[in-house]
């Protein structure tokens with residue numbers, strides 16, 4: 001079993017930034033990247049809100065740069081999933097899907113959260129061509145356009161409200177006739193003139209041509225009636241799933257599965273020597289730059305923890 005001082009699980013902006021800092025601290029970190037190195041940003045196109053890129057940068061390029069930057073200082077990468085961890089004592093055990101096994105004196109969890117999609121035909125292929133699960137990332141591209149948001153929780157309200165800054169009209173499609181969102185968010189969305197609600201309605205199909213999304217086919221689940229609606233953008237706001245199942249309850253999470261920091265604002269978890277950063281512990285900001293910042297914090301905490309708690 002290979003011994004490591006720092007293992008970073010997950011490879012979005014949080015994981016790569018943690019790797020950059022740990023490798024520059026001579027800790028020779030191993031990043032277990034998962035099957036989609038780079039995480040959620042690899043599914044976006046232009047990133048215009050990551051500071052330092054006045055003309056913007058493509059999501060996959062930004063992630064490739066971060067990876068390369070951390071590699072320069074000795075970070076090693078492994079493209080597999082972690083299937084099991086044993087956090088009962090240090091060093092922790094990390095077992096991967098490809099059969100490799102490690103011990104880690106500290107563990108940094110940056111497995112992110114995956115946006116939920118509806119599972120419609122062509123939904124994934126149309127990401128970046130009108131389909132998006134991130135209004136903050138992509139809203140800007142819908143200036144004076146018509147967009148639809150699906151969902152009835154806080155995420156959907158937040159996406160709809162953000163989109164009103166750009167779009168000429170925002171429709172919220174919800175499968176019931178009442179919202180799950182918190183009252184202040186509901187009130188803000190209801191009061192916004194650009195937002196219109198389409199109740200008791202489910203999306204059946206995304207319509208598109210060579211230019212991207214052109215409309216959606218929806219069904220009213222009360223009347224059974226199907227209809228087509230024109231739209232330029234289709235935003236998913238049906239929540240995210242934090243990638244914490246492999247922890248099997250060893251790290252404290254809330255009821256949705258997000259890791260609860262043990263000593264905020266520090267990235268410590270309930271297990272000493274295990275730190276969390278990025279979207280896996282943040283359902284509020286969810287930005288590449290905030291994830292990167294928290295990755296830096298996790299790496300610095302891990303470095304100091306190793307100094308104070310040598311094995």
Ligand code: NDP
Nearest residue numbers: 118151152153154155156158175176180237238239240283
């Ligand atoms: P929620 O689980 O609260 O809401 C998901 C919404 O999507 C629900 O309205 C649900 O419908 C709908 N939905 C789920 N699956 C489907 C589907 N297959 N088809 C159609 N509709 C579907 O998730 P959120 O991401 O909105 O919120 C998660 C947590 O994060 C909450 O605690 C929320 O308060 C918090 N949050 C807070 C924010 C803030 O404070 N600014 C911003 C965003 C999130 P139904 O209601 O019928 O189940």
